Amino acid sequence: MSIFRLSPPYLAGANHVTLQMMQVLLALVPAVVAMVYFFGYGVLVNITLAVAVALATEALMLRIRERPVKPFLSDGSAVVTAVLLALAIPPLSPWWLTTVGVVFAIVFAKHLYGGLGYNPFNPAMVGYVLLLLSFPVEMTTWLPVASMSQQPVDLLMAISYVFTGQLPGALTLDTLSGATPLDAMKTQISQFRPPEVIMNQPLFGMFSGKGWEWVNFWFLLGGIYLIYKRVISWHVPVAMIGTLFVISGIFQLIAPDLTGTPMFHLFSGATMIGAFFIATDPVSGSTTLKGRLIFGAGVGLLTFVIRVWGGYPDGVAFAVILMNMLVPLIDYYTQPRVYGAR
Structure with a gap:
């Protein structure tokens, strides 16, 4: 007669991947709200698109690698990668830019090394660097903070530009975009302007850029x-x-x-x-x-x-x-x- 016996410990630990990823996403919420407030709804469009592409790419790679889809897809790691990359790129990035970055991060920086736990490089940053080196113009076209924008970008305008490249009327992205504080500081220092003079410009706040x-x-x-x-x-x-x-x-x-x-x-x-x-x-x-x-x-x-x-x-x-x-x-x-x- 065989006796079924469990080995201790009997309590499951609470420190697992899914819980950690959910905690990371929760910690990002206040900053996401702040980015939407200062830079517009394009931030939410980027995040939504990036998460959808990341989950689809993750599922496809798991199928190709003959791994179970549900447990790996629900661990939250692909979502965290997508959100971090979406927050790092400009709010009105075209849909193909976000897609290329996320796909590269999931496929080349994660799964080709063996998946979660085997990647030697941070996937989100690998995707970001690929985009920055390949598409420098699109990656450096940031909107000014809402209080400095002559034309606020609402949700419909953001969706329209991200997916069609069109803005209403005679508006263009060049008329909406501006230099980031780091870019302005670096460029004007190279022109021999003192940092304390640069900081007096409207782009800057108390000790950094407004927003x-x-x-x-x-x-x-x-x-x-x-x-x-x-x-x-x-x-x-x-x-x-x-x-x-x-x-x-x-x-x-x-x-x-x-x-x-x-x-x-x-x-x-x-x-x-x-x-x-x-x-x-x-x-x-x-x-x-x-x-x-x-x-x-x-x-x-x-x-x-x-x-x-x-x-x-x-x-x-x-x-x-x-x-x-x-x-x-x-x-x-x-x-x-x-x-x-x-």
Whole structure:
């Protein structure tokens, strides 16, 4: 007579992939609301399209790889990748731009390496970098904040432009778009204008660009929520933000006309979403505590270098991917000492 016996523990853990992904999406909600408020409904159109394409591509790849569709499709990882990529591209990006970025991220940066848990690079950032290198004009055409826009873009206008490329009347995207704060700061510094003079322009707020500083603030609060819920650890965000703050502070003291203030760098561009939602990817990031500090510091340093001396206004995506390449080396040299070993 066989006796069926269960092995302990009998309680299932609550820390699984789906729950973590849902927590990440929840933490993104305040920043998404802020982006819609400042940059219009195109943000929601991007997110909706990106999620639909990501789920369809994920299902197709699972079928091709002969993997069960439902458990992998419902884990939330494809949705998080889609949302992060959608938030990183301009609000009125054409539908094909979003589609290309999401498909590339899911297929080439995720499934061709073996799927979730095997990708050495952050899929959302791989898709973003592909778009930035291939379509620089479309990827740098951002709308100004709503309070500075001469023609607010409503939901129907956003849908029309994203899917047809048409705007009502004589409006064109060029008449609606403008430079981002990072782009304006970088361009005008190259023209030998002092940063303090640049910051007095209408594009800028208290210490960063109007709208951008509030979006970054809500990403910061969302990241603190993730740390509180233990979805991510504090090591990468603190190391990245701290390094960016210190290095920009040093250069403000020794070369004040070279770059903006530390607060400008912290609350501009993709700093906060990069620190809390992208660089903290548990798959493509470092797995050791010391390694996470090194990884975060490297992202912060490279972000500053690219912003000041590189060819692009922001450098978070490139910094994350470059540090992803170093993760095996970082993990190798930061393994904790085995208990009892000398």
